[in-house]
Amino acid sequence: MAAAALAVAGCGGDDDDGGAAEAPATTAATTAPATTAPATTAAAPASTAPDGPGTAAAGKQVFVAASCGGCHKGLGTKPGYGPKLAGKGLSEAKIRTTVIEGGQLMPGGLVEGQDLADVVAYVKSLQ
Numbered sequence: 001m002a003a004a005a006l007a008v009a010g011c012g013g014d015d016d017d018g019g020a021a022e023a024p025a026t027t028a029a030t031t032a033p034a035t036t037a038p039a040t041t042a043a044a045p046a047s048t049a050p051d052g053p054g055t056a057a058a059g060k061q062v063f064v065a066a067s068c069g070g071c072h073k074g075l076g077t078k079p080g081y082g083p084k085l086a087g088k089g090l091s092e093a094k095i096r097t098t099v100i101e102g103g104q105l106m107p108g109g110l111v112e113g114q115d116l117a118d119v120v121a122y123v124k125s126l127q
């Protein structure tokens with residue numbers, strides 16, 4: 001009875017490679033949808049309301065820029081095509097109305113909004 005116990009060597013070698021769980025590739029594309037907000041190119045509507053009380057200093061610039069000075073010479077201190085504006089005791093209301101509506105010869109609506117408030121303050125400062 002020679003039972004050769006064949007010991008099968010080689011047990012072990014149980015290669016444990018750690019079993020690194022491979023994380024599933026997260027292929028969920030996180031591409032945010034293109035925001036196609038329309039470009040707001042519309043300019044702010046021109047406001048006719050003044051931002052604040054008019055100032056004579058700013059109004060002097062407006063007087064030149066709006067070509068008031070083309071008819072009212074010497075920045076309003078001398079007559080030209082239009083009358084002299086200084087020292088005539090013009091009320092603020094009268095000045096404002098004239099600038100808005102114009103006169104028989106003077107064009108109206110040359111300025112509005114803050115420019116109007118400023119130029120009225122300037123002409124008023126000449127009275």
Ligand code: HEC
Nearest residue numbers: 066067068071081082083095098099103104105106110119
């Ligand atoms: C084209 C020339 C002209 C321009 C530009 C002009 N004016 Fe006159 N303005 C006149 C004339 C002319 C009068 C006299 C009223 C009339 O006949 O129209 C006058 C009258 C006025 C009066 C009233 C004077 C009064 O004694 O009653 C004021 C105030 C005045 N202008 C301010 C302005 C201002 C401020 C501007 C600029 C925004 C301006 N004007 C631009 C020609 C002009």
